[in-house]
Amino acid sequence: MADQSVNMKQLEEAKALHNKGVDGDKKAVKKANKMLLKLREASPDNAIIEGYYGSTIVLSGRDSVKILERVDKAQEGLDILNHAIALDPNNKEIRLLRGNICVRLPESFFQSSETAIEDFTFLLNHYKEDSNYLTLMQIREVLRNLSEAYKNAGKPDKANAVLNRLNQMES
Structure with a gap:
């Protein structure tokens, strides 16, 4: 049990470093x-x-x-994220991670917009079932990213529909 609490503490520390890395801190990523x-x-x-x-x-x-x-690292990381989803397909945190990455990768190389759409749609569907599933900030982020994923996938009508939904929320 003590090992598990040490691992949880280390995981939380690694997550904090990861988040600094997302913001551009290269040393934190390493x-x-x-x-x-x-x-x-x-x-x-x-x-x-x-x-x-x-x-x-x-x-x-x-x-x-x-x-x-x-390119190699992006593909390797995506493969690992896909494995993480396979291990726990209903995990909100992993879906957010993978969706946020997939929407930011160049579509011409990775064709990952459909995966982002899958993840963001999954999150919104779970939110419909449980209004505590996502925070208001997370809903807005998911909708913005879903719109971007549709745009990247060449689906401007769906992108605009999601943007309209976001705008209605914010008015």
Whole structure:
């Protein structure tokens, strides 16, 4: 039990570093990646650890100066995130991670907009069933990202419909 609480504390620390990495802190990405790698080795079937580890791989690709390394790391991270979803398909946190990454990757290389649409639609459908599932801030973020994913996927009518829904919420 003590090992599990240590792992939870380390996971929370790794998540905080990950979030700093999302905001551009390259050193935080490297630290989070190392921590998550160790946690992953200790708990190979933990979907949350897997999801954050995959995200740090994508972030390390974002931070790479070599274009081929960027592409390889992004694909590797996506594969790991897909595995995390396979481990726990109903996990909100992993769906947010993967959706947010997929909507930001270049569609011409990764064709990941449909995955983002799947994740954001999943989140909104669960919110319809349970109004406590997402915060108001998360709903707005999901709607903005869903609209962007539809736009990236070449579906401007659906993108505009989602934007209209967001605008109605904000008025």
